[in-house]
Every structure is written in structure tokens, then in C-alpha cells.
Amino acid sequence: MRNQPSTASEHIVEDLRAKRLEIKTDCPSPLREVIEEIVEHPEVELAWKKHTEHSRSSQRGCVMGCVLG
Amino acid sequence: MSDSHATTHFKELGLLAIVEVTNVCNLRCGYCYLGPLKSGDMSPETVKQVVGEFIKYNQSQQKLSKFYWHGGEPTLRGVPFFREVLRYADELSGEKVIHAIQSNGVILDEEWMTFLSEHDMGLGISLDGLDDSHNIGRSFANGAPSNKEVLKTLDRLAKTNIPVGILFTLHQRNRQQVQKVFHFCRERGFEFGLNALTRTPYHQTFEDNAPSPEMYADAVIEVFDLWLNQPAGERRIKANPPVGLVRAILTLTGGGECSHCTNCNEVIMAIRPNGDVYPCNRFSGMNRFRFGNIASDGLRACLQHQHRMKILARNYQVIERCRTCDIGSICNAGCMGQAHGEYGTIFREDPLCDAYKRIFHYAQQTINNNLITRKEVQYA
Numbered sequence: 001m002r003n004q005p006s007t008a009s010e011h012i013v014e015d016l017r018a019k020r021l022e023i024k025t026d027c028p029s030p031l032r033e034v035i036e037e038i039v040e041h042p043e044v045e046l047a048w049k050k051h052t053e054h055s056r057s058s059q060r061g062c063v064m065g066c067v068l069g
Numbered sequence: 070m071s072d073s074h075a076t077t078h079f080k081e082l083g084l085l086a087i088v089e090v091t092n093v094c095n096l097r098c099g100y101c102y103l104g105p106l107k108s109g110d111m112s113p114e115t116v117k118q119v120v121g122e123f124i125k126y127n128q129s130q131q132k133l134s135k136f137y138w139h140g141g142e143p144t145l146r147g148v149p150f151f152r153e154v155l156r157y158a159d160e161l162s163g164e165k166v167i168h169a170i171q172s173n174g175v176i177l178d179e180e181w182m183t184f185l186s187e188h189d190m191g192l193g194i195s196l197d198g199l200d201d202s203h204n205i206g207r208s209f210a211n212g213a214p215s216n217k218e219v220l221k222t223l224d225r226l227a228k229t230n231i232p233v234g235i236l237f238t239l240h241q242r243n244r245q246q247v248q249k250v251f252h253f254c255r256e257r258g259f260e261f262g263l264n265a266l267t268r269t270p271y272h273q274t275f276e277d278n279a280p281s282p283e284m285y286a287d288a289v290i291e292v293f294d295l296w297l298n299q300p301a302g303e304r305r306i307k308a309n310p311p312v313g314l315v316r317a318i319l320t321l322t323g324g325g326e327c328s329h330c331t332n333c334n335e336v337i338m339a340i341r342p343n344g345d346v347y348p349c350n351r352f353s354g355m356n357r358f359r360f361g362n363i364a365s366d367g368l369r370a371c372l373q374h375q376h377r378m379k380i381l382a383r384n385y386q387v388i389e390r391c392r393t394c395d396i397g398s399i400c401n402a403g404c405m406g407q408a409h410g411e412y413g414t415i416f417r418e419d420p421l422c423d424a425y426k427r428i429f430h431y432a433q434q435t436i437n438n439n440l441i442t443r444k445e446v447q448y449a
Contacts, residue, residue: 012436013319019443027439028297030305034315035436 013039082135082167083127084372087339087350088119090150091141096173096215098195099206099275100238100266102350103141110146111342115364116154119340122368124162134158135167139339139350144172148184155188169193171236173207174219177226185231193234193262194223198246199253205242206266206275227257234260239288240278247288251295254306261308263292265421268410270355282424289314289428297435314432317399328404328419334380338371346371348380351406380405383415390418396429 015021016039023032092109094101111119120136127134136158138151151170158166169191185192196219197203204214226233235254237247247263254261265285268276280288289310296308309326316324323330327337327349339347341354344363352358358380360371371377385391385402394400402408403419411420419425 012440016440021440022443024439024441028299029301030296030299030311031315031435031439034312035319035439038316038319 017042081132082336083130083132084123085135085137085337086119086123087137087139087337088116089139089141089339089341089350089353090116090143090146092342093145094140094142094173095145095175095209096142096207097210098173098208099273099278100240100269101273102269102353104269104271104273104354106354107141109342111340111344113150113153115342115344117157118344118364120154120158121161122363124158124166126368126372128162133165133167134162136169138168138170140171141342142173142175143170144176144181148180152184155190167191171195173215174222175215176218177222182225182229182231186229189232191232191234192226193236194219194226195236195238196220196223196250196253197238197240198243199249200246202243202246206238206240206278223253223257223259227259232260233257234262237261237263238266239263239280239285240266240275241280241284242278244280244284244288247291248295251292251308254308255299255304258304258306260306261292261296263288263308263310265424267404267407267420269351270410282421285421286424286427289424290431293428293432293435310428311432314428315436318429318433318436321398323401328407329399329401331384331401332381333405334377348377349406351404351410380415388416388418390422394426396426399429400425 012021016023016035023035027035088111090111092103092106094103094107097107123136124134138154155166155168158168168188170185171193172195174194174196184190195207197206198216199220201214201216203216203219207215209215223233223235235250237243237250239247251261253259266276266279268279292308293311293314296306296311299305313324313326313329317326317329318324327333330336334348337349338360339350339353340363341347344365346360346363346366346368347353347355347358348360358376360374360377361367363371383402383405385394385397385400388402391397391400391402400419400422403421403425405415405419407419407421408417409415411417
């Protein structure tokens with residue numbers, strides 16, 4: 001059986017899409033942008049699941065220990 | 070500002086090739102994964118074979134090809150070499166091919182800047198500090214410091230449109246530089262990435278400076294807060310691990326961090342200058358991880374090699390400590406290269422395990438603190 005994180009992280013995106021959760025108005029912009037990127041663009045979530053090129057910025061840097069893109 | 074929305078596109082990536090085009094390097098970094106080996110270039114024929122095999126394979130899977138040009142110091146091969154490589158890749162592919170290069174930033178002149186800019190090529194530069202703490206681990210062969218050359222290059226890059234990412238390798242002697250380098254990046258619009266110095270198979274003396282899990286966790290949490298609290302209305306930059314941590318938590322797929330993928334070997338391969346194929350640079354030259362040779366065996370045989378099959382069996386559920394861990398499915402046992410460097414086996418947890426627990430819990434808590442249940446909804 002799959003281990004679950006201590007909080008229900010696998011439900012966050014689902015609940016945000018269903019409007020059961022929302023991002024606080026004072027959420028810092030960098031965090032808001034990453035959450036919204038996934039929530040508002042299902043293809044981005046899919047991108048990570050399927051290892052998909054999704055961002056020009058992810059071309060940068062060394063692959064070892066860093067983002068794959 | 071984040072550029073992720075403006076330039077988003079969603080074509081699926083194929084197998085990513087980390088290509089070591091040379092062993093030669095003008096620096097003698099104390100934590101180099103190649104150890105003392107500093108000679109040997111990849112022949113033009115082998116480069117073409119690598120490019121051809123990967124493009125052909127990825128096209129057969131209807132996926133996009135991406136190459137990370139590595140070394141040694143890859144820029145020592147010169148602009149004409151890379152111009153020919155990119156021309157060949159474009160000609161062969163007939164569609165977009167993504168290229169990025171990882172450099173020490175010492176010899177990047179105007180010709181290089183023009184080339185990178187023209188080809189929209191991602192550039193990673195290693196910078197371990199703004200002062201002498203950079204030089205402790207990253208000096209020239211004669212022992213001379215390299216930071217002045219690197220900083221000069223970075224000042225020039227800041228005036229271009231080249232997408233630059235800084236790779237900061239944390240060790241015991243540059244911990245105080247984390248914040249300074251982050252601000253340096255933000256002022257110039259560079260992406261910031263932090264890695265921990267980890268053990269190589271060569272056990273070089275400098276590797277004794279590897280940070281403790283506690284020091285690494287402190288540094289990552291500091292970067293997380295710096296990233297999170299970038300002032301509104303000012304230039305903001307992307308930083309890793311923070312962005313990758315949030316994505317990993319929300320998607321349970323590693324979020325693009327190779328250390329936290331279900332199994333990085335599903336998507337990455339490294340090719341040595343002689344054409345030998347390995348799971349990643351961290352295993353370069355280690356025979357029991359060699360998948361074969363791109364020229365004599367071909368890529369498909371390498372993909373089916375028994376060494377790869379064994380590596381693909383690694384996931385958090387086969388590692389005792391991870392199986393029962395509450396972040397097992399988020400962390401995915403961390404980096405197998407780091408596990409091997411520390412314990413001599415990939416079937417152990419990453420030695421930074423205790424750090425990952427702290428870091429993921431911190432990021433998770435931060436996410437939770439910034440979400441709210443809608444009042445009108447009965448939330449079970």
C-alpha cells in the first residue's frame with residue numbers, strides 16, 4: 001500500500017480545483033504561482049507525471065540534483 | 070518575474086542525454102565526480118552517434134529530445150564544435166531539440182554569448198560563493214582562484230537574454246554564502262539552485278567537507294524562505310530545491326527534481342567521451358553500472374541491459390527505511406548516486422534522508438498555512 005504523507009497532499013490539487021480549498025489572499029506570490037501553475041493547468045500536473053518539457057526556465061543548470069525540466 | 074506561464078509548452082520529453090563531450094577541464098574541483106581523470110575528448114563520430122541514436126529513439130516514442138552538454142568543461146570544445154552539433158541535431162530531427170550546457174564559466178567569451186543567445190540554449194554556471202569560499206573547492210590546476218573569472222562572466226551574462234542558472238554546491242566552508250549568492254542571482258535575474266557536496270567513488274580529501282544533513286536542511290529552508298519572501302513588484306527568480314519541493318508535494322511525482330523521481334533512470338542517461346553509457350554522471354566509469362557503448366552496442370541494447378534493469382527496480386518501497394516513512398511517496402528515497410557514494414549500494418536511502426524529512430515537512434506546512442477551506446463548503 002502506498003505511504004501517505006502526514007497531511008493529505010495528494011488531495012490538495014483536487015480540492016483546489018473543486019473549490020473546496022482556496023489559496024489565501026496573502027499567500028506569497030512565488031508559492032501562489034507554483035500552486036496555480038499546477039491547479040489551473042492540468043497539463044502541468046500531467047507534465048510532471050509524464051516528464052514533460054514545460055518551461056523554458058527548466059532548461060537551466062545542471063541536471064544532477066536539479067530540475068529535469 | 071517568473072517566466073513559466075509565458076513560455077509554457079507541453080510536448081512530452083523523451084530520454085534525456087547527459088553528454089560528457091570531454092574529460093578535459095581547466096579547473097581541479099575538489100569534489101569532481103570524474104576524480105583525477107582529466108584527458109580525452111568525445112570524437113565527432115561518437116557525438117553524431119549519440120545525437121542520432123537519442124533523436125531516433127525519442128522520435129520513435131513520439132517525444133522531444135533534450136541534451137545536457139557536460140564534461141569535464143564542455144566549453145573547451147569551442148563554439149564551432151557545438152555549432153556543428155546543433156546543426157546536425159536540427160537537420161536530423163526536423164523539429165525542436167532542446168540543449169543546455171553546464172559550465173564552470175571561466176572561458177565564456179563574446180563568441181560564446183552570441184552563440185548561446187542565438188540558439189536559446191540554457192546555461193548552468195557553478196558558483197560556490199562570492200568570495201574565496203568559491204575557490205576552496207574550485208581552483209585552477211595550478212591552485213589559482215577561479216572566482217574573478219566566473220564573476221566577470223556572470224556580469225556579462227546579466228546583460229544578455231541567455232537563460233542562466235547558478236548551481237551552488239553547499240559544503241562546510243561556504244554555508245554563509247548561501248544567502249549572498251541567492252541575492253546575487255536575484256539582482257541579475259539568474260535562477261538559483263542549491264546542491265549538497267556529496268561523496269564520489271574517488272573519495273577525494275575535499276569530500277570530507279560534505280555538509281551534514283542538518284546543515285543541508287538549514288540551508289534549503291533558508292533558500293525556501295528567501296524564495297518565498299521575494300518582495301512583490303520586484304524581480305523574482307525561480308529557486309531549487311524550493312520550486313521542486315512544492316511541485317513534488319503537490320504532484321507526488323518528484324516535481325521535476327531528479328533526486329525525487331520515482332526512478333530517475335527511466336528518463337536520464339549519461340554518455341562518457343568514449344561512448345560508454347551510464348545511468349548518470351555520478352556513476353561514470355563504474356563498470357558495474359555500465360550499460361554498454363553507444364557505438365558498438367547502440368542505445369536500444371543499453372536500454373535493455375541487465376544493469377539498467379537492476380537500477381530500475383529501485384523505488385522507495387524496496388528500501389526498508391523509506392517504506393514506512395511518511396514522506397516516502399514524495400521523496401522517493403532521494404538520489405541513488407548519493408546512496409551509492411555513501412553506502413556502496415543504490416538500495417539504501419539517500420544519506421540526506423534526515424534533511425529531506427525536515428525540508429519536505431517544512432514545505433508541506435508552508436503550503437498548508439497558505440490554503441484555506443472555503444466557508445460555504447462542508448469539508449469532510
